Amino acid sequence: xxxxVESGGGLVKPGGSLRLSCAASGLIFSDxxxxxxxxxxxxxxEWVGRISSTTDGATTDYAVPIEGRFTISRDxxxxxxxxxxxxxxxxxxxxxxxxxxxxxxxxxxGQGTLVTVSS
Amino acid sequence: DIQxxxxxxxxxxxxxxxxTITCRASQSIARYLNWYQHKPGRxxxxxxxxxxxxxxxxxxxxxxxxxxxxxxLTISRLQPEDFATYYCxxxxxxPFTFGPGTRVxxx
Numbered sequence: 001x002x003x004x005v006e007s008g009g010g011l012v013k014p015g016g017s018l019r020l021s022c023a024a025s026g027l028i029f030s031d032x033x034x035x036x037x038x039x040x041x042x043x044x045x046e047w048v049g050r051i052s053s054t055t056d057g058a059t060t061d062y063a064v065p066i067e068g069r070f071t072i073s074r075d076x077x078x079x080x081x082x083x084x085x086x087x088x089x090x091x092x093x094x095x096x097x098x099x100x101x102x103x104x105x106x107x108x109x110g111q112g113t114l115v116t117v118s119s
Numbered sequence: 120d121i122q123x124x125x126x127x128x129x130x131x132x133x134x135x136x137x138x139t140i141t142c143r144a145s146q147s148i149a150r151y152l153n154w155y156q157h158k159p160g161r162x163x164x165x166x167x168x169x170x171x172x173x174x175x176x177x178x179x180x181x182x183x184x185x186x187x188x189x190x191x192l193t194i195s196r197l198q199p200e201d202f203a204t205y206y207c208x209x210x211x212x213x214p215f216t217f218g219p220g221t222r223v224x225x226x
Binding site for chain 2: 035037044045046047049050061062063064097099103104105106107109110111112
């Protein structure tokens with residue numbers, strides 16, 4: 001069974017940075033595409049970005065509001081994907097989920113980690 | 120970016136009702152359309168992928184249809200555990216946009 005565990009959320013001031021981690025188990029991580037999805041309070045789901053498998057070059061794609069501020073990376077030796085978030089503002093507040101993409105669908109999800117951007 | 124819309128934004132229904140939610144893409148996405156169920160405090164769960172394929176373990180009362188730009192999620196007989204928010208998502212091209220969601224509430 002695939003298990004994803006996010007960590008690293010918390011309170012950060014506007015303009016600050018935060019790095020989220022997502023540790024995976026139960027899968028061949030290096031062959032797996034991983035995405036981040038977020039949900040702002042009272043809002044819907046928003047796809048943040050993804051990193052392809054190492055086999056496919058570990059390339060990244062991002063949502064337009066994210067591009068240039070957030071960076072997704074992976075460490076296959078630790079079965080972990082990261083979301084480095086810079087220049088944070090209040091619109092980035094929300095629950096961040098990591099999720100495994102397989103067959104063009106997001107089948108496995110972590111429990112989410114809360115990020116709060118506030119002064 | 121491909122824009123996704125859903126209707127209705129919310130609905131009230133009773134246990135046993137048939138419920139239909141529609142999703143429209145701003146351009147053709149073939150059959151690259153997924154449906155998710157999301158309950159407060161829980162992780163989202165994929166119900167339908169590729170427009171009409173039922174994810175393993177999902178009850179048969181859930182079904183999906185459509186192609187191109189117009190899609191439908193149907194719950195044939197609503198159960199108490201089905202009260203949640205439902206999202207469509209296109210997996211045709213990045214960014215993989217979600218619809219705004221449809222909240223299904225108890226009547």
